[in-house]
Amino acid sequence: MESACFSRQYYYIHIHIEPSISSFGASFRERAAAGETKAPNMKSNVITMHWCLRGKAIFCLNDPCCTKPKPLSRCTILSPYLNTNISNLVFGIASSSKTWRRRKPYIESWWKPNVTRGFIFLDRAPHEHLPWPSTMPPSRISEDTAKYNAFSMHKIRHVIRVACVVKETFNAENGDDVRWYVIADDDTILFVNNIAEVLRKYDHRKYFYVGMPSESVGPNIWLSFDMAFGGAGYALSYPLAKAVAKNLDLCIKRYPILYGSDQLIHSCIADLGVTLTLEKGFHQIDLHQDISGLLSAHPQSLVLSLHHLEAVDPLFPSMNRIESLNHLMKAARADESRLLQQSICYQKHKNWTFSISWGYSVHIYEAIMPPSILQSPLETFYPWSRIPWPYMFKTRRVLNNSCEAPHIFFFHCFENVGNRLETVYIRGSARRLPACLSTGNHPADHISEIRVLASRRRDHEDRKRRECCDCVGVNINSATIKLSQYLFHQQLHPRINSKGDWLINNSFQQCTPKFAEMFSCSYRACLVCFLIGIATAIVPLNDPCCTKPLSLSSHTKLSPYLDTNISNLVIGIASSSNLWRYRKSYIESWWKPNVTRGFIFLDTAPNDPSFLPYRISEGSWRYNAFHVRKSQQVIRLARVVEEIFNAENGDDVRWYVIADDDTILFINNVAEVLKKYDHSNYFYVGMHSECTDSNAFFSFNMAFGGAAYALTYPLARLFLQAFYKCPWRLFLVGAEKHGHSTCSKLDLF
Known part of the structure; x- marks a missing residue:
């Protein structure tokens, strides 16, 4: 069953949660920066919105933005506890x-x-x-x-x-x-x-x-x-x-x-x-009835436990609870480290999306569904107790919609073929819906079996990025998927007319005003949509720029990032001429002249000559095509990452810390915490809001800008190279949510 396929790689970014990073009023800061103090109405025009994008609206990022991180200057330490078994x-x-x-x-x-x-x-x-x-x-x-x-x-x-x-x-x-x-x-x-x-x-x-x-x-x-x-x-x-x-x-x-x-x-x-x-692999399962939606979108973390299986439906149809459990454990014995791990790929000629939860299920969608959507579980279950937002994660509603309801296949058996493992998934039941017409009328009802091919995983293999997959064949009643850790991105192009204009389907155009109204209240949406883009297959790359991570050296010297200090940090502060005079004292309380590095970014020059180091934000005229309501202010503030990188990018820079003008930073502690992370790799470190409502509106797994967040040098550089496409992608990503979230979640480790 060997098949030729293009080599592809999916870059994967995680938000690393730091509980010490606190967010107070972060969701309102952009309006305040524009001179407003009124909080946005998070509930207006939200409930009635739904995801309006289809496969033809996906675009391809052509520039080579995946570059190798800066090489480590010393040998990496080999932990004395890596041999735990x-x-x-x-x-x-x-x-x-x-x-x-x-x-x-x-x-x-x-x-x-x-x-x-x-x-x-x-x-x-x-x-x-x-x-x-x-x-x-x-x-x-x-x-x-x-x-x-x-x-x-x-x-x-x-x-x-x-x-x-x-x-x-x-x-x-x-x-x-x-x-x-x-x-x-x-x-x-x-x-x-x-x-x-x-x-x-x-x-x-x-x-x-x-x-x-x-x-x-x-x-x-x-x-x-x-x-x-x-x-x-x-x-x-x-x-x-x-x-x-x-x-x-x-x-x-x-x-x-x-x-x-x-x-x-x-x-x-x-x-x-x-x-x-x-550790997100531990599962209490305080849920009721069918948990297949949860298991089909498992977090990017090894599954460690399942509980309360007596209180939920059997994991597989046509089996009782014990039979279902033993059936799942067959897959676990074949390759436990891969069990329930999600992989996502596309059959672009048919506009199909495959979402594989290895050893459990495969979903086929008759539309191009971005990974940022599929990472959220289908709400096939019920909460333990009914409260306004009952879950610790975002969910997707089960809709009777041909373009959003999946064909569901469950694990049937596996077979060892040399050094390769082949798992077979069979259809659970008929979907009983017509074909999705908006993506070309390519029904998947004839598919009754899916085969997933994968090489055996090795010990200490990189588990931090989602495994890639490729649809290598579709015949009269089956499809074949091949998994691989290191692949290049699949190219998904939008429709472009003879004038070079984007052609977006009608449903997207109808929904855009509501999406724009949502996005105008948050400049971090642009940053997060960018991070989602490089984290998932939604942003394809044509260049062979994704390489294997750095391997551990056989030497056992001091880790090269334990000496990170304040001098390796560059601070970017978003402000405005309307607010800086009121918030100057906040910044002065923690800024250390001649010690801390960075700038405050304003829309106009201040009158006070003693003001802290500042820069005037560059013009955002090139984004006028995407200017809707206050999104121009959103773009200016989001570009702080781009502008701070351009201002300070020497060899001694390891981290960029982005904050608001009313954020109080404890920079010695920030430097101490960042020592834990390898600055030569892609890291996005921050914390979500303390309030459930804000997280439900935006994301439970997004770093809130008012609390500040940190980007490694390689990630900031990648942002710089790809940012100019982000304003268009902003509305694309926002439309992918359930109508009340700006951007989809990023996976956490």
């Missing part, structure tokens, strides 16, 4: 004599006898179930918790016993080869190879608490947004587990009324001064 992990499973019998298949699906280490903790001896199955973890009887009765006012009777699993697991297994303790429930599905791979990133000799809150806002409000939910599983480094075990008695006495055991452990860890490290 399953043998260094100890699992503690909380169960009970009432539940373990029906949940036994869940544990057996992932437990590896004589490989995985750990115990299942029960409330009493399972005499009626002896002999104990060899396919299960060794059982232990939880210690008597009667001594805590005076301190137990918990709503759930077994809270203390389950919380003690951490302590008892540590006491049972604490040899020199133990690095991590993974705690979970008896209905938690763990992907142990992926867990070991993810934990290699962290120094097990330090205090680390790794997990994830719930997918639903309601449980997080009830318990905590900064707590690892126990059903999803969480990992504690050896020193932290030791400290928790030592202090657990005191914690139990200090917190007698907390709701759950994971909340009790979280409070105990917080008392030790340790915060949660997020």
